[in-house]
Amino acid sequence: MPRFAANLSLLYNDVDFLDRFAAAAADGFLGVEFLFPYAWPAEQLAGLLKAHGLQQVLFNAPPGDWEAGERGLACRPGREAEFRAGFERALGYARVLACPRIHVMAGLLPAGETRDSVRATYVANLKVAAALAAEAGVDVLIEPINERDMPGFFLNRQDQAHALVAEIGAPNVKVQMDLYHCQIVEGDLAMKIRQYLPTGRVGHFQIAGVPERHEPDIGEIHHPYLFRLLDTLGWDGWIGCEYRPARGSAPHATSDGLGWLRPWLD
Numbered sequence: 001m002p003r004f005a006a007n008l009s010l011l012y013n014d015v016d017f018l019d020r021f022a023a024a025a026a027d028g029f030l031g032v033e034f035l036f037p038y039a040w041p042a043e044q045l046a047g048l049l050k051a052h053g054l055q056q057v058l059f060n061a062p063p064g065d066w067e068a069g070e071r072g073l074a075c076r077p078g079r080e081a082e083f084r085a086g087f088e089r090a091l092g093y094a095r096v097l098a099c100p101r102i103h104v105m106a107g108l109l110p111a112g113e114t115r116d117s118v119r120a121t122y123v124a125n126l127k128v129a130a131a132l133a134a135e136a137g138v139d140v141l142i143e144p145i146n147e148r149d150m151p152g153f154f155l156n157r158q159d160q161a162h163a164l165v166a167e168i169g170a171p172n173v174k175v176q177m178d179l180y181h182c183q184i185v186e187g188d189l190a191m192k193i194r195q196y197l198p199t200g201r202v203g204h205f206q207i208a209g210v211p212e213r214h215e216p217d218i219g220e221i222h223h224p225y226l227f228r229l230l231d232t233l234g235w236d237g238w239i240g241c242e243y244r245p246a247r248g249s250a251p252h253a254t255s256d257g258l259g260w261l262r263p264w265l266d
């Protein structure tokens with residue numbers, strides 16, 4: 001049976017961030033993920049996880065200046081020291097939160113650069129992150145993201161991600177297979193899962209309805225088929241619920257829209 005994690009950056013966003021842990025636990029989630037924990041002390045977040053019986057399954061390394069539009073530093077030549085310092089900060093949080101994986105966002109292509117011209121920077125940064133993470137027993141995840149949501153993002157396709165994982169050559173670097181982005185960029189989701197899951201190089205899944213990124217039962221993907229497929233293929237990791245709730249009304253919008261999840265919680 002798939003295990004579902006609530007993405008606390010997108011779900012329960014009609015209550016304060018620190019109240020989302022309790023809300024997720026009350027809805028039956030056993031795991032949570034979020035984008036960035038850095039506005040709160042790690043010990044405070046660890047206390048909330050413990051109080052509500054939740055596991056932290058994923059969060060992101062610092063992405064650079066998010067407010068200014070940056071979406072990761074890994075592919076940015078000249079930012080290597082900042083990348084490393086940010087990743088070390090993330091590892092500190094991972095230790096306190098007992099979180100076994102960190103997502104490293106690739107970043108937007110700098111003006112005048114191409115995917116080929118920044119590839120060596122990206123690979124070198126990921127090698128550094130992988131070595132640091134290995135000492136802590138943590139996996140480093142890389143995620144292909146569609147360019148409608150993030151124009152100019154370096155990493156967009158599953159084949160590109162898996163080629164990079166092979167080139168980086170570290171056993172703790174894996175692909176975060178977000179089926180929402182994969183459907184928008186490539187489609188053919190079931191065949192892509194069948195192709196990549198047996199490689200052992202998929203470290204996490206995420207889901208959302210396509211194209212609006214609402215609940216998984218809104219839109220063009222039939223998720224129950226994919227959940228059964230993941231079961232059949234023996235996936236025992238997590239599926240992050242990374243969508244913007246569209247049903248119900250505040251302060252219960254997320255809970256009101258969880259009808260799709262209930263059959264999978266038993």
Ligand SMILES: O=C(O)C(=O)[C@@H](O)CO
Pocket residue numbers: 035060103105143145178181206242
């Ligand atoms: O956007 C996504 O998809 C993510 O998983 C985030 O971590 C990055 O924005």
Ligand SMILES: [Mg+2]
Pocket residue numbers: 143178206242
């Ligand atoms: Mg995602």
